[in-house]
Amino acid sequence: MAVSKNRLIFLGITAAISLLYVYMTWIFSPPDAVLGENVRIFFQHVAPALVAYGLFGGTLLCGLLYLWKGDLKYDILGAVSIKLGLLFTTITLLSGMMWANAAWHSPWNWDPRETTTLILWVAYACILAYRSSVSDREARAQFGSIFGIVAFPMVILSYFSIIIWDTIHPRVITESGLQMEVEHMMTLFVAMIAVTMIALIMVDLTYKVDSAYEKLMRIRMSRS
Amino acid sequence: MTSGFSAAFAIAKKDIIIQFRKKFEAFAMFLFALIAVIAFSFALVSGGSIPADVGSAMLWVIIFFMGMFGFAPIFLSESETGTLRGLATAPIPAWAVYAGKVIYGFVLMGMVVIFLVPIISVLFGFSFLTNLALTIAVLIVGILDLAAVGSMASALTMPSEAKATVFPLVYFPTATSGLILLIEITKSIVLGDLFIGIGIMGPEQTVMLLFEILLAHLIAMLTLSASVFHFALSP
Numbered sequence: 001m002a003v004s005k006n007r008l009i010f011l012g013i014t015a016a017i018s019l020l021y022v023y024m025t026w027i028f029s030p031p032d033a034v035l036g037e038n039v040r041i042f043f044q045h046v047a048p049a050l051v052a053y054g055l056f057g058g059t060l061l062c063g064l065l066y067l068w069k070g071d072l073k074y075d076i077l078g079a080v081s082i083k084l085g086l087l088f089t090t091i092t093l094l095s096g097m098m099w100a101n102a103a104w105h106s107p108w109n110w111d112p113r114e115t116t117t118l119i120l121w122v123a124y125a126c127i128l129a130y131r132s133s134v135s136d137r138e139a140r141a142q143f144g145s146i147f148g149i150v151a152f153p154m155v156i157l158s159y160f161s162i163i164i165w166d167t168i169h170p171r172v173i174t175e176s177g178l179q180m181e182v183e184h185m186m187t188l189f190v191a192m193i194a195v196t197m198i199a200l201i202m203v204d205l206t207y208k209v210d211s212a213y214e215k216l217m218r219i220r221m222s223r224s
Numbered sequence: 225m226t227s228g229f230s231a232a233f234a235i236a237k238k239d240i241i242i243q244f245r246k247k248f249e250a251f252a253m254f255l256f257a258l259i260a261v262i263a264f265s266f267a268l269v270s271g272g273s274i275p276a277d278v279g280s281a282m283l284w285v286i287i288f289f290m291g292m293f294g295f296a297p298i299f300l301s302e303s304e305t306g307t308l309r310g311l312a313t314a315p316i317p318a319w320a321v322y323a324g325k326v327i328y329g330f331v332l333m334g335m336v337v338i339f340l341v342p343i344i345s346v347l348f349g350f351s352f353l354t355n356l357a358l359t360i361a362v363l364i365v366g367i368l369d370l371a372a373v374g375s376m377a378s379a380l381t382m383p384s385e386a387k388a389t390v391f392p393l394v395y396f397p398t399a400t401s402g403l404i405l406l407i408e409i410t411k412s413i414v415l416g417d418l419f420i421g422i423g424i425m426g427p428e429q430t431v432m433l434l435f436e437i438l439l440a441h442l443i444a445m446l447t448l449s450a451s452v453f454h455f456a457l458s459p
Contacts, residue, residue, distance in 0.1 A: 150445070153398075
């Protein structure tokens with residue numbers, strides 16, 4: 001199957017930006033005054049975290065769209081969002097543990113931000129488990145969408161936990177702007193773009209695979 | 225609007241009457257709570273007591289788990305007795321069915337908690353008397369919040385093949401956000417003067433903020449669930 005020209009261009013740009021990101025993370029960024037070389041994990045922690053939140057927002061959106069329009073495509077996309085959101089949350093948690101170990105010599109501290117991110121992981125894993133227990137396709141889409149919508153307040157709480165609670169989790173984006181060196185700011189910016197583009201490619205590919213799989217299942221069912 | 229609320233009350237009344245006849249679920253929830261208290265005591269008691277803030281937090285954890293097991297029958301019983309279709313096809317708005325079930329869940333849990341709170345406060349050694357008004361307000365809002373979440377979760381298990389097994393999976397993500405807030409507020413009541421507040425806010429400001437967030441959470445969950453309930457109740 002030939003890949004369309006636009007997709008190839010997008011892939012090419014993503015590859016270029018990713019290479020730039022690797023260069024900036026390892027060579028361009030200076031070691032941090034406090035953390036030393038360990039600051040480099042920061043970029044691989046913040047970018048996936050924000051992408052994960054975005055994907056969970058995507059789940060909410062797809063759920064609402066499915067309930068409104070009734071087109072199964074939205075539900076397939078919603079399921080893809082949950083799966084990839086889970087993946088990126090896993091990356092966030094693991095990189096966060098690496099950073100915590102480097103900075104405070106203890107990988108897990110039950111900091112409210114850490115805890116709510118873990119809860120988010122479990123919440124979306126629960127949605128996936130729930131979906132697999134419903135065998136009727138339309139019912140799975142309908143009820144899965146509702147569950148995705150009703151679980152969303154947890155994302156909001158997770159996001160605001162850092163503001164509400166006294167946490168040891170560093171607050172980098174405050175009212176006075178970004179609190180870090182210029183090189184780190186630039187690397188973070190590039191990291192965000194690179195990880196977002198990679199995530200979009202993954203969403204696209206996974207959606208294609210899942211759609212094809214569903215089509216195959218439907219053909220098999222209609223033949224048997 | 226009026227027919228919606230009267231339908232909701234009718235549904236709640238039916239369930240409450242059934243509960244008063246059988247008493248089984250309420251009693252089972254109460255016993256489960258006591259079992260949980262004993263089980264937790266093995267882990268938590270050191271030197272014959274438990275710190276007050278830990279004990280009060282355990283109260284809400286136990287209530288949370290009671291809900292995990294007590295709210296599942298809200299729709300499961302309707303499904304088993306075959307009356308779910310009746311609810312789905314009745315000429316009442318879907319949100320009225322939801323509201324009725326939330327009221328029933330609140331009454332059911334409330335009945336158990338009224339007995340449970342004094343017992344646990346003695347066994348786990350903490351006192352709510354420093355701020356009884358806030359305690360009652362938090363209990364009411366908290367149980368209503370859990371009932372709102374539990375009823376929705378129960379309805380969501382309907383299309384699943386393993387309804388009872390899947391209920392905790394649906395209940396947990398939606399109830400946890402409320403649980404966190406409830407534990408924080410309760411800690412502040414129980415610690416009394418020892419409670420310092422969060423960040424730059426003083427203790428009273430913190431409690432007010434948390435209570436406001438809790439109320440916002442309750443209203444958000446009720447509104448969200450009631451709006452999509454139409455899709456959850458399709459026959």
